[in-house]
Amino acid sequence: MSSLSRELVFLILQFLDEEKFKETVHKLEQESGFYFNVRHFEDEVHNGNWDEVERYLSGFTKVDDNRYSMKIFFEIRKQKYLEALDKHDRSKAVDILIKDLKVFSTFNEELFREITQLLTLENFRENEQLSKYGDTKSARAIMLVELKKLIEANPLFRDKLQFPSLKNSRLRTLINQSLNWQHQLCKNPRSNPDIKTLFVDHSCGQPNGARAPSPANSPLLGPLPKVGGFPPLGAHGPFQPAPAAVPTPLAGWMSNPPSTVTHPVVPGGGVIGLGGPSIPGDASDPVSKRTRPLGIVDEVNLPVNVLPVTFPGHGHAPAFTSDDLPKAVGRILNPGSSPMSMDFHPVQQTLLLVGTNVGDISLWDVVSRERLLSKNFKVWDLSCCTTTLQATLVKDPGVSVNRIMWSPDGSLFGVAYSLHVVQLFSFNVNNEVRQHLEIDAHVGGVNDLAFAQPNKQLCVITCGDDKTIKVWDAVTGVKRHTFEGHEAPVYSVCPHSKENIQFIFSTALDGKIKAWLYDNMGSRVDYDAPGRWCTTMAYSADGTRLFSCGTSKDGESFIVEWNESEGAVKRTYQGFRKRSFGVIQFDTTRNRYLAAGDDFSIKVWDMDNVNLLTTLDADGGLTASPRVRFNKDGSLLAVSINENGIKILANSDGMRLLRTFENFSYDVSRTPETLVKPKVNPITATAATAPISAGLADRGAPAVVTSGMNGDARILGDVKPRITEESNEKSKLWKLTEISEPSLCRSLRLPENQRANKISRLIYTNSGSAILALASNAVHLLWKWQRNDRNSTGKATASVAPQQWQPSSGIVMTNDVNKNNPEEAVPCFALSKNDSYVMSASGGKISLFNMMTFKTMTTFMPPPPAATFLAFHPQDNNILAIGMDDSTVQIYNVRVDEVKSKLKGHSKRITGLAFSNTLNVLVSSGADAQICVWSSDVWEKQKSTYLQIPPGRTPGAQSDTRVQFHQDQMHFLAVHGTQLAVYEATKLECMKQWVPYESSAPISHATFSCDSQLVYASFFDASICVFNAANLRMQCRINPSAYLPATVSNSNVHPLVIAAHPHEPNQFALGLSDGGVHVFEPLDSHSRWGMPPPAENGSASGVSASSAGPSGSDHAER
DSSP, rough: OHHHHHHHHHHHHHOOOOOOOOOHHHHHHHHHHHHHOOOHHOOOHTTTTEEEEEEETTTTTTHHHHHHHHHHHHHHHHHHHHHHHTTTOOOHHHHIIIIGGGGGGGHHHHHHHHHHGGGGGSSGGGGGGGTTOOHHHHHHHHHHHHHHHHHHOOOTTOOSSOOOOOOOHHHHHHHHHHHHHHHHHHOOOSSSOOOOOOSSOOOSSSSSSOOOOOGGTTTTTOOOOTTTTTOOSSSOOOOOOOOOOOGGGTTSSSSSTTTTSSOOTTTTTTOOOSSSOOTOOOOTOOOOSSSSOOOOOOOOOOOOSSSSOOOTOSOOOOOOOOSOOOOEEEEEEOOOOOOOEEEOOSSSSSEEEETTTOOEEEEEEETTTTEEEEOOOOOOGGGGSOOOHHHHHOOOOOOOEEEEETTTSEEEEEEEEEESSSEEEETTOOOOEEEEEEEESSOEEEEEEEEEGGOOEEEEEEEEETTTTEEEETTOOOEEEEEEOOSEEHHHHHHHEETEEEEEEEEEEEEEEEEEESSOOOOOOOEEEESEEEEEEOOTTSSSOOEEEOOOOTOOOEEEEEEETTEEEEEEOOOOOOSSOOOOOOOEETTTTEEEETEEEEEEEEEEEESEEEOOOTOOOOOOOOOOOOOOOOEEEEEEETTEEEEEEEEEHHHHHHHHHHSSSOTTTSSSSSSSOOOOOOOOOGOSSSSOOOOOOOOOOOOOOEETTSSSSEEOOOOOOOOOOOOHHHHHHHEEEESGGGGGEEEEOOOOSSSOOOOOEEETTTTSSSEEETTSSSSSSEEEESSSSTTTTOOOOSOOOOOOOOOOOOOBBOOOOOOOOGGGGEEEEEEESSSSSSEBBBBBBBEEEEEETTEEEEOOOOOSSOEEEEEEETEEEEEEEEETOOOOOOOOOOOEEEEEEEEEOOEEEEEEEEEEETEEEEEEEESSEEEEEEETTTOOOOEEEEOOOOOOOEEEOTOOOEEOOOTSEEEEEEEETTTEEETTTTTTEEEEEEOTTTTTEEEEEEEEEESSHHHHHEEETTTTTETTTTTTTTEEEOOGTSSOOOOHHTTTTEEEEEESSOOOOOOOOEEEEESSSEEESSTTTTTTTSSOOOGGGOOOOOOOOOEEEEEEHHEEEO
C-alpha cells in the first residue's frame, strides 16, 4: 500500500472516531495494522475481554513472530488461565490449557508441565512463584504495565503507536476543497450551490442570472488549492518500484529493522514464567527454588530465558549534546596535494588514510602528525592490464583517488582511482603495508569502493563510468557479480544487510537510486534521488537509519533521511547555501549527527531535527566544500583545508586521545625523510594473507571482537597501537620503570562483605562498570561502581571504592560442586556480551545465573567429565565451547540441550579456549602444554603444536596454559608458568617468546590490555610486570611492596588471576590467593605504565617475526 493510501486510512479512522463509530474504528485499526490503539487495548485488558484482546493483537502480530510477541500472548493466556483457576472453573481452565497454552510446550515442555500441575492445587497461590498473586484487578494492572513495555519494544509495533497529528475533520476539509474546485469549474456556477451527493462530480444547473461568489469565499469551506496541488490517492505516488519481484526486506526498501539492531530493553520482561510480570525495581521477587526457569529461550538466539538487561544506572545510550562534536583544532596535516577521500582506521582510531587529486595515497599518525606511508600512483603490472587501460595511461597519465577506505577490521584498505584501477593493500599487526591485489575494474573511472561480506566472504564492491557495479573477492580478486541496469555512470555504492538479506544501494549521475541483491537478477528498486545528480548514501553506524547527500547540476544540495518502509523521503535537512560551490560530501557519527562541508564551513544537524544544529569553521581556512570524515567513536573529525591541508578537529575525548599518545609518538623534530617507512612488498594474490572474515561494511565499520582468557567475547577498546621508534640516544637512556612504593601508582583493594578463600577467576563486565570474581569455594562476588560526583562516568576506577553488590533478596550466586573431590575442581566462567548472565562451573554442573537477580536460571552437564573452561561462540550465543577434565572440548548447543561435536586432540584437561571471529577458528590449550587450532565451521582440527618449554624447566602443577586472541584476531597470546608467547594462528608459528630466569618465580596469569598493546603478567612472587605486546619486552614492574601491606607482602599471598579493563588500556585488576581483589591504574590518569623499550634493530614495533627466545635485557632487570 502506498504512502498516500496509508494516510487515507488514517483520515478515515479520524472521521469514524469523530462520528462515534467506535467498533468500526477498532476493526479498521486491526485490519489495516497501521495504528495500534493502546487506550483501546488497555480497556479490553482491564475488562478481561480476552478474545477481543487477542483478536485486536492479531492484526499486528502473531504468537511466533518474535520473542516479544510470544511473551505478550503468553502473559495474556496465563492471566486468563489463572483467573479461571481463581474462580475454581476447572473445566474452563483445562480448555484454556489445551487450546491456548499448549502451543508454548514446544518451546518449554517443563513450563507446560508446571502450569498443568496448578490444576492439582486447591489454590494456585500455594505455588511459591504465584504466592504474591493478588486479586484479579491488581493482577491485570500489573500485567498491563509489562505488556505495554513489550509492545513498545516489539519492532513489529514500530511507528504504529502514535496517531499522526491531524487537524480536526481533515477528511471533511479535503472533500470541501475538492467540491470548491469542482464548483469553480462549473460552466454556470450558482451562488448557493446545492450539494446533494458525493458519488458523482458536482455540477450546477442552468444559470438563473446570478453569479457565483469567489471560491475563496465559498461557504463550502476554505481556500482553493493550486492546480495540481493534490496528487492522486492510490498506488501512483512519486516512487514506483521496478516490476521485478522484490524480497521482503526490499519491499519498500526495508519493511523491518535489521537483525543486528539491539531492541529496547524490557527490564524484567524476558522471563516467560508462572510468576507475575516483574516490575523494575521490585525487590520483593521471591527466591525461586527451582534451578530451571519457567521461560522460553531467546535473546536474538540467547541461551537463556531473559531479555538483555543492564545494571541500573549503567545504560548504554548516553544523551549527547553539541559539546560532543569535534570542534577544537587538534592537528594540522599537509598531504602536499588536495585530499579527495579520507578514512580513519576502524580500530586504531588515530591512523588516517588520505587519497589525493594526483593519485597519491598516504597514511598518517594524527597524534605525531607523521606520514607513515606515502605512495604515488603506479600500475603494479602493466602487462596484466587491458589494452584500453594501457592506451589511456599513455594518452593521459594523470589520475585521482576517488575513494580510499579501510576494510571493517582494518586489515585491508582499498583505493579507487579515476582510471580503471582498484588497488588493495594489506595492513598487519606490525603496521606493515603490502600490495595485495590490483584489479582492472572498470572502463573509465572507478567512482566508489566499499567492503561487504556476502555469504561470509569478504568482498570489495566497485562502481564506475561504465555504468556497472562489480563485486570482487577481496582475497583472490575473482569477480563474483556484475550488476547492469544504470543508464548513466554509477557514482556511489552503499552495501548493507537486513533480516539476513544482503544488498547494495547504488546511485548514478542521472539521479537514479537502485538496489541489488547478490543474485544477478537485476535492480530491485528504481528511485530518483533529490538533486538528481551526484548522490552518496550512508547508514547510521547502528544500521537503523538511511541517509543520502546529493548536489544537483545547478549546485542545489540536499541531505535527506529515507523512510525505508516506503522508499520515500522522511525528512529533508535545511541550511545549505542556495548554490553550493561543489559536490557536497557528508558523514554520520554517534547515531546522532550528520555533518557536511558547505560554504567554507562544516554544517552539523541532529538526525532528529531538520534545522541546522551548528556550524563549525575550524578556525578558518576551510575549502569551499570541505571533505569530512569522522573516526569511529566520533571524537575526531578530519576536514580538508586550503593549500592542500587537513585539519583534525577533536572533542574533549579526542583531545584526551591525542594527549594520551603524544608522549609515545614519533619525535616531531625529525623530518619525514628520516623515518623508517612501513615496508611495502609486492605479493601476488595467491600469496595474500590469510582469508579475512569481517563484518559488513556500512561505511561505519563494526567493532572488533576478541575472546578473552575467560572465554568471554567483548568489544575491544578503540585505542591506537603505538608506533614507537626511538633514536639511538634515547635507546641508551631507556630504563625499566620500577614501582615499589604505594605512592607511585594508584591501587585499590575492593571492599569485602564476605571473605573468599582465593580468587580463581576474574573479569570486568563489558560495560566496564563492575568486576565479577569466582572464588575457589564456588561463590561469585560482584563489585559495582556507581555514578556520582567523584566518579562521573560510573566506570571502574582505582580512585573510588565500589560496592560489593547483592540483590535485595540476599541470594548468592553459588556453583554446584563435586562433593567427592572438591580440591580437584577447576573453576571457570564466561560472561554474556550484554552482562545479563554468567555461565559458570566449579567442578559440578554448569550453572547459568541471572546477573540482575543472582538466580540460577538452569544447570546442565553433571560430571563426569567436569567443565574446566567455558567460551561462547562469538557469532551464536547458543553455542558454547566447553573444555573438559577428560581432555575433550565439547561444542554444546544450549537451545536444544545437545552436544554438537566432541573435539579430541589433547591428552590432559583443557585449560584455555579462544575464538577468532576473523579466522573462524577455535584455539584450545591444555595441561599437556599443547595448543590446537580447530575450524569453527566444521569442528575439525587444523593444526596443533606444543609449547616450547625452555630446557631444564619442569612445568609445575599450577602451570596451566591459557590463550587469548590479539585484537587483530590473527595472533594470540599463550600464557604458561614458564613463558609468554605470541603465535600466528593460521601457521601456528611462535612469533615471540619471553622466558623468565630459571631462578625467578613462575608466571601465574597474563592478559592483553584492551587495545592489545600491553601484556599484564602476574607472578607467584606477587610481582606484576607490564610488557610491550609488540615485542614482549618488559617496560614496567610493580613490586609487592607497592600494593601489599608489609605484614602481608612477605607471606604466601600472590596473584592468581589478572583481568584487563575493557575500555581503559592502563587499568587492570588482580585476584589474590587470600581472596582479595585489587584494581591498578597509573598515578596520572593520562600516563602509561612506564616507557616502551626501544625497538629491536631499529625496526618499528610490532609482533616481530624474529626467532623466538628470551630477551636478555629484560632478564637482567628481572
